[in-house]
Amino acid sequence: MRLESLNCPNCHAPLTFSADQTVCICLYCNSTIRLNQTTGQQATQTEATAVNEIASTDMAHIKELLLAGDTEAAIEQYQQISGGSQSEAQAAITTLSNQLSFGTFRQQQLTKGGMLFFVVCLVGLILALSAGFAGVVHPLIVLLIAAFALLNIALFGKGFITSLHYIRAAKGVATVQFFTQIGSSQTGRRSFHVFRVILSIQPEEGRPFQTDMLLPVRDKNITRLHEGSRFEVKFARG
16 A cells, blocks of 8 residues: 555656555566655655666566466565565565456446347346246256356456446546556457556546556557557546
8 A cells, every 4th residue: 555655766657565665666667666764854754766677577477476376486586686685575576466456357347339238148048037937948048048148247247337337427538657568368259468557537527637447458459558548438536
């Protein structure tokens, strides 16, 4: 949890760190950042100093280890690269792991076509079960329809609920400020590259604000993602 606003001295992206951390990793430029506490006249402040930059291949391997759930190996590799203590490496990798979480990936909003498909699956499930109980349709056909519908309801249920929540949400334009690739995901025949992005949101009404999110990008659209990319978004106020 970041207790104060602090930016990377190299790329100027916002840093994420906990109160007791002395070292953190900038997810966006792969820099190891030393965090020093300084006591001023009014309050204690944290200063960030860049120590070194992790090679892209090493950072990619650390990400792969974390996504595979091998946190201990990621800590060990980072400690070897950074030359720091085991406790510093553990704190830095723990924070990095939280940033790489795919926990919100399936909660992305569905497109209009996706919402329609979800409703069709839901209605199809109800009709198939009703027809099965009435003896109008062969039980095997009912089973196949129900299995297909339930599979898709399970896959897209959270996204459908999120989409309903955002139907009347505020609109704005998002501008990409920083981005980094987290990994890749396969959905059926479609391949997605998953990025964590920091966005500046300009609402239709009100002042701009900054937020970060996981953004799945298809192969054909990957060249459109760069600093300064703009796209329309919906967001919940407050």
